[in-house]
Amino acid sequence: MNNIFEYILQTIFSITGRIESIQEDCDEVYCEYNGTLVKISYKQDCETILNTFNTRDVLSITVLQNEDVIAVFKSDGESSIKTFIEEVVNNGIGSSDAIEVTIKQRIIKHVENYTRSIYFTDAFVEYLNRLSLLSFLSVFNNRFENSKLVFELQNSEPCQFYTNSISFTTRDDISNLHLTPVNKRTELIDRANFLCHFDGLKYNLLPNDLYPLYSDTITNTLGNVFKKVCVLYTCSFLFDYTTITKDQFSYRLNGFKTFNYNIATNTLNNTNVDVLSVDTLYEIYRWAYSGGNTNDKLNIARNIISLNIKPQILSIESSTFDAIQSNFRIYEKENVRQYIQVRNKLSELLIDLQVKIGNIVDGFTGDFRKNIITLLSFFITVIVVRVVSKGDFIGGFTNEILLVVFILLLISIGLLLYSRWELNRKVSLFEKHYNQLKNRYKDLLSPRELEEIFEDCDPNKTDNNVSFVQQQKALYTKLWALSIVLFFVAFIIILVINNQEIISKFIENVIQRIYNYTGCDIA
Numbered sequence: 001m002n003n004i005f006e007y008i009l010q011t012i013f014s015i016t017g018r019i020e021s022i023q024e025d026c027d028e029v030y031c032e033y034n035g036t037l038v039k040i041s042y043k044q045d046c047e048t049i050l051n052t053f054n055t056r057d058v059l060s061i062t063v064l065q066n067e068d069v070i071a072v073f074k075s076d077g078e079s080s081i082k083t084f085i086e087e088v089v090n091n092g093i094g095s096s097d098a099i100e101v102t103i104k105q106r107i108i109k110h111v112e113n114y115t116r117s118i119y120f121t122d123a124f125v126e127y128l129n130r131l132s133l134l135s136f137l138s139v140f141n142n143r144f145e146n147s148k149l150v151f152e153l154q155n156s157e158p159c160q161f162y163t164n165s166i167s168f169t170t171r172d173d174i175s176n177l178h179l180t181p182v183n184k185r186t187e188l189i190d191r192a193n194f195l196c197h198f199d200g201l202k203y204n205l206l207p208n209d210l211y212p213l214y215s216d217t218i219t220n221t222l223g224n225v226f227k228k229v230c231v232l233y234t235c236s237f238l239f240d241y242t243t244i245t246k247d248q249f250s251y252r253l254n255g256f257k258t259f260n261y262n263i264a265t266n267t268l269n270n271t272n273v274d275v276l277s278v279d280t281l282y283e284i285y286r287w288a289y290s291g292g293n294t295n296d297k298l299n300i301a302r303n304i305i306s307l308n309i310k311p312q313i314l315s316i317e318s319s320t321f322d323a324i325q326s327n328f329r330i331y332e333k334e335n336v337r338q339y340i341q342v343r344n345k346l347s348e349l350l351i352d353l354q355v356k357i358g359n360i361v362d363g364f365t366g367d368f369r370k371n372i373i374t375l376l377s378f379f380i381t382v383i384v385v386r387v388v389s390k391g392d393f394i395g396g397f398t399n400e401i402l403l404v405v406f407i408l409l410l411i412s413i414g415l416l417l418y419s420r421w422e423l424n425r426k427v428s429l430f431e432k433h434y435n436q437l438k439n440r441y442k443d444l445l446s447p448r449e450l451e452e453i454f455e456d457c458d459p460n461k462t463d464n465n466v467s468f469v470q471q472q473k474a475l476y477t478k479l480w481a482l483s484i485v486l487f488f489v490a491f492i493i494i495l496v497i498n499n500q501e502i503i504s505k506f507i508e509n510v511i512q513r514i515y516n517y518t519g520c521d522i523a
Contacts, residue, residue, distance in 0.1 A: 004119055004154070005031040005105050008049045008061070012085065014038045015103075024123040026116065026143055029107040036098045037063075040088065046081045054117045054154060058108040063088055065101050114145035118153045118168065121222070128225045133265035134244050136229055140166065141203040147181040161215045161222055164208040168222065182208045188289055195298055198236040199243050207234040211282045227275035228268055231314055234281045238288065238301060255306025263314070274315035281314075283321045300328050349437055363422070371412050372483055405491050409484055416480050423473055 005022070009015055017035015024030070053059055059075040061084070070091045073084035109116045118124050128136065143149055144165075151168045153159060161168040165181045182188070188206060192198060210230040215223035232249050236242040241252040247266045253259045265271045284305070288297040301324050308320045 004052050004107075005033065007052060008059075008105065009033060009035075009103065011049050012046050012061075012081065013040055013103075015101075022120055022123050023127065024118070024120050025127045026139060027109055029109070029119045029123075031105045033103045033105070035101065035103070037101045038098045040085060042082045042085045046085065049081065050075060053107055053119070054152070056110045056112045057117055058110070060106045060108070062104045062106075063101055064104065065099060067102075070101070111143075111145070113150075114148045115150040115152050116143075118151045119155070121153060121155070121159070121168075124151075125221050125225060128222075129269035130267055132246055132267060133229060133232055133249055133271065134246055136225075136268060137203050137205060137233070137244070140209070141205050144204060147185060147204070147209075148179055150179070159216055161212065161226075163211055163213055163226065166209060182206055191289065191294055192237045195295055196237060196239065197241045205233070207237060207282060207285050210234075211278065224275055225268055227278045228271055228273055231273045231275060231278050231281060232263070232265065232271075234278070234285045235314060237285050238281070238298065238305070240302065253302060253306055253309070253311070255302040255304070257306040259306065259309070259311040261311045263312075272313055274310070274313045277314060277316050280316055280318050280321050284324060287321070287325070296331065297328060300324060300331060303327070346437075363419075363426070371415055371480070374408070405487075409488055409491075412480075412484055416477065416484075420473065420477065423469070427469055 003019075005019065015033075015035045015037045017033055020032045020034055022029070022031045049059075059073075061073040063070040063072075071084055071087040073079060073081065079087075107117075107119065131139065140149065147165050149166045151166075153168060153170045155170075159168065159170060160173065162179070165179055167179055185204065185206060189204070207230055210226055210233055212223045212226050212230075232244075235251060236244075239251045239253045243250045244265070247264065249263045249265045251259075251261060251263075263271065263273065284301050288294055288301055304320060304324045304327060305316060308323070309316045
């Protein structure tokens with residue numbers, strides 16, 4: 001069927017004339033026919049016109065004479081073709097005289113399973129070419145259903161055109177769709193909106209939806225329309241700033257060079273962009289948004305694009321993508337080198353922290369050793385002098401010497417308390433330095449990596465350096481206190497031995513006083 005409207009007219013009427021216009025968009029097809037109508041009568045073949053268009057769509061035929069409506073037929077109404085013809089005849093067109101009429105035919109398209117009809121591919125492509133860029137994006141965005149859109153060509157010519165989510169295919173091939181809608185659509189749009197400042201991202205469209213994956217020779221014109229739109233829309237996902245208005249596409253590209261340009265887009269057929277660059281631009285877009293640090297990728301892409309672009313028509317060399325990848329590999333190597341330097345520097349700082357915590361422990365244990373050595377040295381000196389002079393050692397600890405001993409023990413207690421206070425202060429300083437160091441590297445390393453590196457020095461975790469300090473503090477505090485207690489008990493015993501007579505007389509005196517007071521006989 002080359003022309004459904006001519007077939008309908010010739011099947012129902014005996015008419016000669018011409019089609020004045022055929023217009024088709026996403027929602028309807030319109031045809032206006034001016035001709036000479038002669039006597040007509042109902043034929044059974046007339047009912048076959050209902051099989052010439054898709055059953056989901058609705059056909060309407062309006063016959064006018066001198067702009068007056070003679071008869072109307074709608075395929076979704078109660079009237080039949082026979083009734084329609086009778087109405088035409090009854091309104092004066094059944095005579096033998098030829099009458100000039102205008103016949104308007106319209107097919108209203110309906111959607112089933114995200115699929116709608118295309119009856120005249122050329123007329124539909126012409127309609128797309130008359131759209132502005134802004135209107136084109138709105139038309140397709142508003143008709144997306146589950147991120148899919150299928151146009152079923154009703155003519156018999158084989159053709160195939162499709163993107164990831166939009167397909168033009170014949171009725172025979174409708175079951176062989178190649179649609180692969182993009183995953184994480186909203187995430188990609190949000191990321192682009194954050195990095196590219198594009199007002200057009202109010203649409204639920206991605207460059208994937210517009211980039212032709214396949215286009216045969218019959219649909220080359222259709223493919224060129226999509227390539228133009230894809231070039232402009234893909235640049236919106238790559239450049240720093242883009243704005244789409246009714247009449248133009250405005251962009252700003254900041255790289256090694258800076259460009260500010262406006263491209264007229266009031267109609268796509270008059271939009272001058274290089275469709276041959278669509279493959280390279282799309283490759284760059286897919287690479288930039290495929291994972292990793294999109295911001296770093298876009299910054300490098302913008303630098304290289306700015307050196308290889310013809311800004312008036314958005315034309316870039318096919319080698320641009322290779323240059324971008326090469327520069328990114330160099331950038332990654334430099335980043336790895338810097339990363340290793342950061343890790344090494346951090347390791348050195350952590351080793352310093354471990355040395356400091358070791359010094360804290362050494363300081364506390366050193367105080368303990370000095371205290372014990374001082375006490376032992378004093379006692380040994382007293383014993384040696386006594387043994388050399390008198391031959392025994394108990395008598396060397398006179399009351400005066402014992403007084404000095406008890407003063408030394410009091411000093412030892414004070415030194416213990418001071419050493420513990422100093423140890424706590426140093427641990428607090430360590431924790432402060434630890435947190436400052438960790439916060440300093442938050443912007444350079446990921447949180448997980450930062451935790452793994454600092455785990456051994458974390459003051460809030462067990463089995464680490466600070467826990468070791470607390471263990472040593474508890475251990476040496478016990479040893480220190482125990483040594484003081486032992487020395488104190490030992491010298492109390494010596495004090496008692498040295499003063500037996502005085503103690504005996506004191507006890508007798510106390511007993512006598514008790515006797516005198518109570519009058520009891522104490523045996």
